[in-house]
Amino acid sequence: MNHNYIIPNKWSIIEEGFDAERVTASESLFSIGNGAMGQRANFEEAYSGDTLQGSYIGGIYYPDKTRVGWWKNGYPEYFAKVLNAPNWIGIAIKIDGQELDLNTCKVIAFYRELNMKKAWLKRSFIVELSNARQVKVESLRFLSFSLTEVGVIKYSIKALNFSGMLEIAPYIDAGIVNEDSNYDEFFWKVLDLSENDNGASILSETLKTKFQVCTGMKNVFHLNGKKINPTKKSTKSEKYIAHHYQIDLAKDDKVTLYKYAGYVQSMNHPKKDLCSVSHDVLSKAVAIGFAGLLKQQKQDWEKIWATSDILIKGDLKAQQAIRFNIFQLNQTYTGKDARLNIGPKGFTGEKYGGSTYWDTEAYCIPFYLSTKDKQVAKNLLLYRYNQLDKAIENAKKLGFTKGAALYPMVTMNGEESHNEWEITFEEIHRNGAMIYAIYNYVNYTGDYNYILEYGMEVIIAVARFWSQRATFSNFKNQYMILGVTGPNEYENNVNNNWYTNYIAKWCLHYAVENMQRIGLEYPTDYKRISHKTNFKESEISDWQSIANRMYFPHSESMGIFMQQDGFLDKEIIPVKELPDSERPINQKWSWDRILRSCYIKQADVLQGMYFFEDHFSDLKLKNHFEYYEPLTVHESSLSPCVHSILASKLNMDEKAYEMYLRTARLDLDDYNDEVHEGCHITSMAGTWLSVVQGFGGMRNFNNKLSFNPSIPAEWKSYSFKINYRDAIIQVYKSHKETIYTNLSDKPLTFFANNRRLVLAQKGLISLK
Numbered sequence: 001m002n003h004n005y006i007i008p009n010k011w012s013i014i015e016e017g018f019d020a021e022r023v024t025a026s027e028s029l030f031s032i033g034n035g036a037m038g039q040r041a042n043f044e045e046a047y048s049g050d051t052l053q054g055s056y057i058g059g060i061y062y063p064d065k066t067r068v069g070w071w072k073n074g075y076p077e078y079f080a081k082v083l084n085a086p087n088w089i090g091i092a093i094k095i096d097g098q099e100l101d102l103n104t105c106k107v108i109a110f111y112r113e114l115n116m117k118k119a120w121l122k123r124s125f126i127v128e129l130s131n132a133r134q135v136k137v138e139s140l141r142f143l144s145f146s147l148t149e150v151g152v153i154k155y156s157i158k159a160l161n162f163s164g165m166l167e168i169a170p171y172i173d174a175g176i177v178n179e180d181s182n183y184d185e186f187f188w189k190v191l192d193l194s195e196n197d198n199g200a201s202i203l204s205e206t207l208k209t210k211f212q213v214c215t216g217m218k219n220v221f222h223l224n225g226k227k228i229n230p231t232k233k234s235t236k237s238e239k240y241i242a243h244h245y246q247i248d249l250a251k252d253d254k255v256t257l258y259k260y261a262g263y264v265q266s267m268n269h270p271k272k273d274l275c276s277v278s279h280d281v282l283s284k285a286v287a288i289g290f291a292g293l294l295k296q297q298k299q300d301w302e303k304i305w306a307t308s309d310i311l312i313k314g315d316l317k318a319q320q321a322i323r324f325n326i327f328q329l330n331q332t333y334t335g336k337d338a339r340l341n342i343g344p345k346g347f348t349g350e351k352y353g354g355s356t357y358w359d360t361e362a363y364c365i366p367f368y369l370s371t372k373d374k375q376v377a378k379n380l381l382l383y384r385y386n387q388l389d390k391a392i393e394n395a396k397k398l399g400f401t402k403g404a405a406l407y408p409m410v411t412m413n414g415e416e417s418h419n420e421w422e423i424t425f426e427e428i429h430r431n432g433a434m435i436y437a438i439y440n441y442v443n444y445t446g447d448y449n450y451i452l453e454y455g456m457e458v459i460i461a462v463a464r465f466w467s468q469r470a471t472f473s474n475f476k477n478q479y480m481i482l483g484v485t486g487p488n489e490y491e492n493n494v495n496n497n498w499y500t501n502y503i504a505k506w507c508l509h510y511a512v513e514n515m516q517r518i519g520l521e522y523p524t525d526y527k528r529i530s531h532k533t534n535f536k537e538s539e540i541s542d543w544q545s546i547a548n549r550m551y552f553p554h555s556e557s558m559g560i561f562m563q564q565d566g567f568l569d570k571e572i573i574p575v576k577e578l579p580d581s582e583r584p585i586n587q588k589w590s591w592d593r594i595l596r597s598c599y600i601k602q603a604d605v606l607q608g609m610y611f612f613e614d615h616f617s618d619l620k621l622k623n624h625f626e627y628y629e630p631l632t633v634h635e636s637s638l639s640p641c642v643h644s645i646l647a648s649k650l651n652m653d654e655k656a657y658e659m660y661l662r663t664a665r666l667d668l669d670d671y672n673d674e675v676h677e678g679c680h681i682t683s684m685a686g687t688w689l690s691v692v693q694g695f696g697g698m699r700n701f702n703n704k705l706s707f708n709p710s711i712p713a714e715w716k717s718y719s720f721k722i723n724y725r726d727a728i729i730q731v732y733k734s735h736k737e738t739i740y741t742n743l744s745d746k747p748l749t750f751f752a753n754n755r756r757l758v759l760a761q762k763g764l765i766s767l768k
């Protein structure tokens with residue numbers, strides 16, 4: 001219903017014309033964020049139509065009581081969710097007594113733009129109210145990247161065909177709820193409301209977790225470009241403060257309100273200071289002024305784009321889509337704070353509770369590694385390092401001992417908060433992704449110190465988990481991992497999911513390899529780590545023998561690994577033979593039918609082949625791709641990107657492009673009719689991967705950087721940049737040539753289509 005209304009544009013997401021049916025979808029798509037906070041593109045003025053109000057603060061969550069049918073031992077007590085935070089954007093408007101509400105007045109023109117280059121959201125519209133008054137409204141809003149506790153709105157109203165009374169009331173409102181609240185509870189308690197001349201603030205506290213937030217506003221008015229000080233009247237209720245102003249408008253008069261607002265919160269300041277800090281921060285913002293903050297915003301984003309932009313020539317929609325993905329990722333996570341992470345919906349909706357999943361390690365880390373300073377990806381790793389104690393506690397609750405760690409499937413603070421047994425207890429492959437991310441980081445940056453200072457402790461704890469979770473089969477004389485859910489969540493409680501067994505084996509080897517290396521090369525660290533983790537030499541041989549004797553389901557006759565034991569006993573019918581009317585199967589079929597079917601939700605065996613591509617020959621990869629992809633329904637947003645990358649690798653260009661389109665415009669074209677719930681932020685990293693690792697063929701195995709670029713027939717050229725060990729490399733690919741440019745002063749050795757090349761500082765190599 002909401003497909004294809006976004007107007008193609010290089011740098012902006014644009015919507016023209018008003019359609020109430022599209023409001024919630026656009027609220028997601030036009031979301032803005034600055035890493036510290038983010039919000040859906042809700043209207044400032046009243047809106048009585050269908051809307052999902054959403055404004056979120058990084059790190060502020062509530063442990064909502066779980067809602068499960070039948071309690072099982074080991075389930076977590078709660079489901080952590082990022083809270084919908086007090087509304088600071090609100091501006092109530094009346095014209096000669098009539099409320100401005102796009103749902104009830106006649107909308108003559110409507111334009112909305114999210115400018116990704118400069119990171120602002122604009123709306124402009126002309127409406128006629130039921131009293132025949134016509135007004136033109138323009139609003140420009142952004143969340144400052146330099147003052148991350150501040151958001152600013154410039155909101156103008158022009159009287160088009162009348163002289164009359166404008167009543168304008170900027171407000172802040174802490175009376176908000178979460179749509180996904182399990183028991184319709186209120187999550188906030190208001191502690192204090194206060195006011196000063198042109199401003200106000202509300203101090204509120206989350207129940208149970210006791211985070212405190214001061215939501216503040218300061219308002220400045222102009223009439224026809226000149227500052228005015230209209231008389232204020234305020235109304236207050238228990239959770240709400242509004243400042244009302246009445247301004248006489250002559251025809252063509254234009255009133256502009258500059259609303260400076262935002263959140264100051266207790267993760268960053270002492271609780272007792274929150275309101276005074278809020279006052280200071282907003283006063284500073286007022287002193288810099290709207291134009292000054294906007295200029296700064298543009299400069300901040302120039303820096304972001306300088307290292308992360310991807311340029312695509314010859315396909316405007318593809319250009320818009322890739323920038324949208326890069327933009328949203330940068331709005332969600334800036335890497336300044338190791339306590340924050342990337343929820344699957346970022347700041348664009350409530351689904352998934354805003355919590356951290358394995359998506360971060362499996363998909364997002366490579367994006368941040370290549371487009372930012374290494375500290376950003378390091379902070380994502382530190383997030384898990386800092387939660388290691390909780391992961392050990394979590395494993396202990398499930399019966400594991402001796403410092404084994406099981407990282408949660410979903411978390412805000414390190415504790416598991418997912419509670420479906422088949423996922424909480426069984427989707428344990430996530431533990432492997434934690435280690436894979438460490439490997440990825442160290443391999444990419446060369447920063448082995450990370451392993452010494454932090455990583456090894458995590459690697460040991462996860463190796464202990466796998467060594468206890470694997471069980472020995474006397475019958476097969478090999479180790480099994482029983483009762484799991486692989487990345488393909490359309491199979492539960494299976495035995496020997498190939499991906500899980502493979503990553504477990506790899507983790508055990510990686511633990512052995514690193515512990516042995518540290519023993520030889522860094523004896524002091526070896527001692528310290530051994531002491532801290534209570535490590536015993538004998539663990540090495542245990543890990544080795546389990547890894548060496550791990551079982552992998554395999555079909556000799558077909559020459560492929562089976563997704564799990566018994567996979568071949570299923571009725572194998574390719575997805576293309578399923579009628580459209582039965583898809584997506586997760587909406588059309590019973591869960592029972594899904595579980596018995598051969599259909600694969602997202603890359604599973606192929607996820608492993610993607611992670612460990614260097615362990616397999618091209619022929620093996622091809623055989624597995626050709627077997628599993630036709631059975632894959634891609635009903636997770638994380639699915640198409642992995643398939644696109646593998647298809648590029650295998651020179652299956654059409655497939656690679658088909659899968660790329662599915663990931664790149666998933667939200668903009670709302671393929672799955674669900675964008676109203678929020679955007680798929682973590683899979684956006686997958687879109688970036690599809691260009692850089694897929695078409696660009698970038699790989700970084702064993703300390704070797706390589707490219708093998710191809711280009712979709714539909715494009716004229718594309719280029720991307722990566723930051724590799726402090727060298728900034730630009731790769732340009734057209735149908736005629738490939739150009740590698742070193743934009744930095746650091747020379748770089750790399751491989752292009754298997755040729756070793758040395759790129760001098762500021763050097764350029766062109767290959768035909």
Ligand code: BGC
Pocket residue numbers: 344352357358359487489601602636637638682
């Ligand atoms: C996927 C998981 C993913 C989660 C959050 C699920 O649909 O199957 O792999 O972690 O969404 O993105």
